Amino acid sequence: MPSSYNITTFPTISDPTFDYHLRSLAYWHKENDIFLLCGNESGSTKCPPGYVCWKDRGENPDFGYTSFDNYGWAMLACFRLMTQDYWENLYQLILSAVGRYHFLYFVAVIFFGSYYLLNLILAIVFMSYQQQQKQVEIENEERERRKTRDKLEIQNEEIRKTSEIQALSHSSLILSDAAIIPFSDETQQNSPNEDRKSQRTNSGSYLSERNQNDNDTTITVKRK
Numbered sequence: 001m002p003s004s005y006n007i008t009t010f011p012t013i014s015d016p017t018f019d020y021h022l023r024s025l026a027y028w029h030k031e032n033d034i035f036l037l038c039g040n041e042s043g044s045t046k047c048p049p050g051y052v053c054w055k056d057r058g059e060n061p062d063f064g065y066t067s068f069d070n071y072g073w074a075m076l077a078c079f080r081l082m083t084q085d086y087w088e089n090l091y092q093l094i095l096s097a098v099g100r101y102h103f104l105y106f107v108a109v110i111f112f113g114s115y116y117l118l119n120l121i122l123a124i125v126f127m128s129y130q131q132q133q134k135q136v137e138i139e140n141e142e143r144e145r146r147k148t149r150d151k152l153e154i155q156n157e158e159i160r161k162t163s164e165i166q167a168l169s170h171s172s173l174i175l176s177d178a179a180i181i182p183f184s185d186e187t188q189q190n191s192p193n194e195d196r197k198s199q200r201t202n203s204g205s206y207l208s209e210r211n212q213n214d215n216d217t218t219i220t221v222k223r224k
Contacts, residue, residue: 029047029048029051037093038053038097039053039097039098040055041099042101043095043099043100043101044098044099044100045096045097062089066090066093077090078113081109081113081114082109082113082118083114084110087106094106
């Protein structure tokens with residue numbers, strides 16, 4: 001920032017002596033152990049009697065961190081205003097050096113920078129966080145849905161295998177029963193034709209036995 005520190009005025013002196021007095025901090029004006037920041041513009045802080053303001057003399061305020069001498073320091077000062085980090089001290093320093101009419105700069109930066117842009121940035125960050133949170137929730141739901149679907153598929157596969165095993169066992173039982181039943185029918189029960197044949201055979205054998213018995217009887221009678 002364009003600033004000047006107060007030095008005492010001297011009568012006619014040589015250049016080396018004058019340069020020594022310019023560089024000696026003992027001749028600079030202080031208020032409450034702080035070097036007074038002044039300016040030659042209208043509305044700025046004026047020097048007390050016996051002192052004069054010189055531009056670009058000494059160190060910048062706040063150990064050299066507060067200034068608008070280059071783009072970097074200017075951006076740091078603007079960031080300080082936007083974050084409202086002890087911005088009133090910077091406000092007083094600028095008004096003391098360049099005049100009170102520069103308060104419009106602070107109004108613009110504080111209103112548009114601090115309240116508008118900063119809140120806009122916070123809103124964008126919050127919306128991005130919400131979108132990210134929703135995306136995470138959707139991914140979690142999709143993961144749970146996949147787990148449930150996999151479990152159902154595993155259960156269905158187990159049920160299908162069980163039903164196949166039961167069907168195979170049932171078919172084997174049916175085949176074994178089909179192989180046993182005809183054999184038992186043939187051994188235990190005859191067909192009607194076979195019954196007739198057996199009856200004819202039995203009757204024939206009965207008649208032959210009777211005839212034989214009759215012959216035996218007749219033979220016995222003749223011998224007597």
